[in-house]
Amino acid sequence: MSLSARVRIPTEARAGEVIEIRTLVSHPMETGFRVDSFGRRVPRKILTRFSCHYDGREIVSMDLRPGIAANPYVAFRFVADVSGAIELRWEGDEGEVLIERSHLEVIRA
Amino acid sequence: MKCWLLLLLLATCCAGADQPDRRSGYSLLGPDLRALQDDDFANPGMLWVDRGERLWNAASGPNQQSCRDCHGDPVNLRDLANRLPRFDATTNRLDNLDMLIRQCRTQRQQAEALTHESEDLLALTTLVAHQSRGLPLEVVVDGPASTAFEQGRASFERRRGQLDLSCADCHEKLRGARLRGETISAGMVNGFPLYRLTWEGLGSRQRMIRWCNEAVRAKPMDPESQRALALELYLAWRSRGLALEAPAVRR
Amino acid sequence: MKRYGHSGLPRRAVIQGMAASFTLSLMPRASAGLEAALQARFGDRRPDTGGVELEVSSLVENGNSVAVTVRADPSQPSPSALHLFMPRNPEPWGTSFHIQPPALAEFSTRIRLSGSQDLMALAEWSDGRLGATAVSVMVTLGACADDLYGEF
Numbered sequence: 001m002s003l004s005a006r007v008r009i010p011t012e013a014r015a016g017e018v019i020e021i022r023t024l025v026s027h028p029m030e031t032g033f034r035v036d037s038f039g040r041r042v043p044r045k046i047l048t049r050f051s052c053h054y055d056g057r058e059i060v061s062m063d064l065r066p067g068i069a070a071n072p073y074v075a076f077r078f079v080a081d082v083s084g085a086i087e088l089r090w091e092g093d094e095g096e097v098l099i100e101r102s103h104l105e106v107i108r109a
Numbered sequence: 110m111k112c113w114l115l116l117l118l119l120a121t122c123c124a125g126a127d128q129p130d131r132r133s134g135y136s137l138l139g140p141d142l143r144a145l146q147d148d149d150f151a152n153p154g155m156l157w158v159d160r161g162e163r164l165w166n167a168a169s170g171p172n173q174q175s176c177r178d179c180h181g182d183p184v185n186l187r188d189l190a191n192r193l194p195r196f197d198a199t200t201n202r203l204d205n206l207d208m209l210i211r212q213c214r215t216q217r218q219q220a221e222a223l224t225h226e227s228e229d230l231l232a233l234t235t236l237v238a239h240q241s242r243g244l245p246l247e248v249v250v251d252g253p254a255s256t257a258f259e260q261g262r263a264s265f266e267r268r269r270g271q272l273d274l275s276c277a278d279c280h281e282k283l284r285g286a287r288l289r290g291e292t293i294s295a296g297m298v299n300g301f302p303l304y305r306l307t308w309e310g311l312g313s314r315q316r317m318i319r320w321c322n323e324a325v326r327a328k329p330m331d332p333e334s335q336r337a338l339a340l341e342l343y344l345a346w347r348s349r350g351l352a353l354e355a356p357a358v359r360r
Numbered sequence: 361m362k363r364y365g366h367s368g369l370p371r372r373a374v375i376q377g378m379a380a381s382f383t384l385s386l387m388p389r390a391s392a393g394l395e396a397a398l399q400a401r402f403g404d405r406r407p408d409t410g411g412v413e414l415e416v417s418s419l420v421e422n423g424n425s426v427a428v429t430v431r432a433d434p435s436q437p438s439p440s441a442l443h444l445f446m447p448r449n450p451e452p453w454g455t456s457f458h459i460q461p462p463a464l465a466e467f468s469t470r471i472r473l474s475g476s477q478d479l480m481a482l483a484e485w486s487d488g489r490l491g492a493t494a495v496s497v498m499v500t501l502g503a504c505a506d507d508l509y510g511e512f
Contacts, residue, residue: 002228006159008150018464026156028309031472033450052463059463067446067454069425069470070309071153079462139421153425290422290501306422307501360422360501 003027003098007088012105013080021052022075025090025098031066049091050074054104055084080106130284133351134294134359142306146358154235154304154356157228157311161236164229170220176233179217183240190238191246191353194342196254203257203338206234207313225332231311235302238355245352246299248345257335261343264336270327276340279321291360297348298341300357307360314341394447394480401443401453402490407482411436411491414444414481423473423499430457430481432465433491439465439483448477473499 008022025047032044044066051061060076072090088100135146146152165176165183180186194205204212207225210233215222223230250258265276280296287293301314312320315332318340322329330337398406415429430442442465444454449472457467465483473479476498483491 002160004156004160006150006155022150024151024153024156026160031450054462057460059460060467061458062467063456065453065455066451067449067472069472071156073151073153073468073470075468076457077464077466079464081462139417139419141417141427142421145425145427306424309424 003090003092003096005088005090005098005100007100007102009086009088009102010104011102012107015080015106015108017080018077019080019104020075020077021086021088022073023050023088023100024071024073026071027090027092029064029066029068029070029072033066045093047072047090047092049089051089052076053085053087053089054078055082080104082106130295131297131348131351132295133297133299133354133357135300135354135357137292137294138358138360142358142360146354152304152356152358154302154311154358157232157235157302157356158239160228161232161234161239164232165236170218172219174218176213176218183236186237187240188244190234190241190355191244192248194338194345195249196252196257198253201253202335203254203342205314205338205341206237207315208333208338210234210237226313226316231302231313234313235311235356238302238353241353242355243352245350246345246348248342248349250342250346254342257339258342258346260336261339261341261346264340265343265347270322270325272325274325276321295347296344297351298344299348299351300354300359302355303357303359305359311356314344318344391447391452393449393452394445397445397452401456402484405488405490407490407492409492411439412442412481412483412493414479414493414495416479416495416497418495418497420473420497420499422501423475424501425470426473426497426499427468427470428479429466429468431467432483436491437485439491440486441484442467443482443484444471445480445482446471446473446477447480449474473497475499 004026006024008020010019013019027047028045029047030042030045032041034042036042046066046068047064049061050064050072052059059078062074064072083106084104086102086104090098135143138146149155162183168175168178176183190206193209194203196203207230210230211223214220223233268275268278276296279293283293284295285292298314298317301317302311304311315337318337319329319332330340411433413431413433415431416426420426428444430444432439432442438459438461440459442457442459444456445452446454454471455469459465476496478494478496480492480494
């Protein structure tokens with residue numbers, strides 16, 4: 001299936017609030033260790049990197065290896081400190097890139 | 110495959126009861142996989158629902174029409190998937206959801222055909238089936254459908270393949286037996302299209318039938334043949350009353 | 361049932377009076393592959409026990425998709441990275457998760473396990489210090505490199 005993502009990103013938070021981002025992306029994460037019914041090795045095809053930029057800062061990056069399950073799921077948390085853009089990015093070993101953007105509005109109490 | 114055979118023989122000695130039991134395959138899942146199915150965000154099958162939504166809204170064909178242009182919201186097709194396959198008295202044959210969508214695609218939308226088990230077709234069938242989540246399976250098996258229904262029942266009970274086992278042998282007599290880490294379920298179809306971890310992907314009822322046929326080394330069935338649809342009808346009838354779960358998650 | 365590895369292994373370590381350093385030989389099913397993977401990433405640095413938690417089911421139905429959460433011990437300063445190793449997989453290095461504030465040192469994902477094994481989570485601090493924990497996981501249906509299920 002073509003590369004596409006499901007993301008859950010809050011659009012609003014109170015300053016200092018811990019918020020969670022959940023992501024699910026369609027990708028086979030073909031390990032390169034599997035053998036097909038003709039005994040041929042299925043070539044590796046994986047996503048290699050996931051990252052999150054928040055207000056221009058890369059707050060999270062993750063190396064993805066063949067041991068990550070097909071259709072990778074990643075969730076993480078951070079402290080909402082400023083209003084800003086959120087950019088989630090996945091990169092694959094065939095040069096493919098998927099980007100999801102949103103905006104987080106931080107409300108000062 | 111040799112392991113299957115061996116373990117199957119071992120499993121035979123602890124074969125379970127064969128009274129009818131209509132329990133969803135969900136009941137055999139552990140807490141982690143139940144949670145995965147129940148989590149509408151993380152359930153990987155929802156990736157196909159999303160893709161189905163994009164296709165639903167995409168204009169195609171000579172008149173640049175989308176499914177939405179004619180059908181409106183997908184929810185308008187609620188209460189359909191749970192009633193399929195269904196016998197069409199005008200064409201004198203059974204249709205399942207895949208075929209209804211493929212027909213509509215070529216005949217009404219006049220767009221290029223969707224191939225069987227293609228990701229696009231799976232996305233649309235999953236989207237449409239998902240609309241009926243929670244509704245009980247309820248297929249018509251009498252009247253003009255009765256001949257097909259009896260064919261389906263016979264097919265379910267017919268031994269096949271190098272292992273010489275029928276669907277009923279495994280899903281009724283050996284129900285509950287362990288087979289290489291798997292527990293054989295009652296063979297219900299209320300979860301489809303569903304995400305199987307073994308496939309690392311989504312599959313239709315017909316893909317499951319193919320998988321089981323291959324497991325006993327039987328000749329594959331043409332998934333659009335009336336024979337295959339009759340078996341699907343029987344499976345849906347066996348699952349009657351169970352709530353549709355699409356997209357379910359299974360091992 | 362979830363199993364939490366804080367110092368699951370460490371318990372054994374404590375009994376043997378060697379709580380300080382996380383010794384691979386204490387992992388009953390450690391592998392040469394794991395040693396090589398650790399060497400490749402950390403050189404001669406070896407982890408202490410603790411400082412990181414690993415949350416995973418102790419009994420897994422299908423190794424193709426196993427939920428895991430790795431988090432740093434919140435009572436310590438935040439590490440700069442969390443790592444996860446699956447020693448018995450064809451490739452033991454599972455993932456590395458790099459953290460900058462205001463991100464919390466915690467992530468959840470789903471992994472493949474090719475069989476029962478002791479998963480190992482590591483926290484890495486910017487001063488080079490490493491902390492580790494391990495959790496045993498039983499897998500009834502392994503992620504398949506074999507032909508049994510792959511092609512159906």
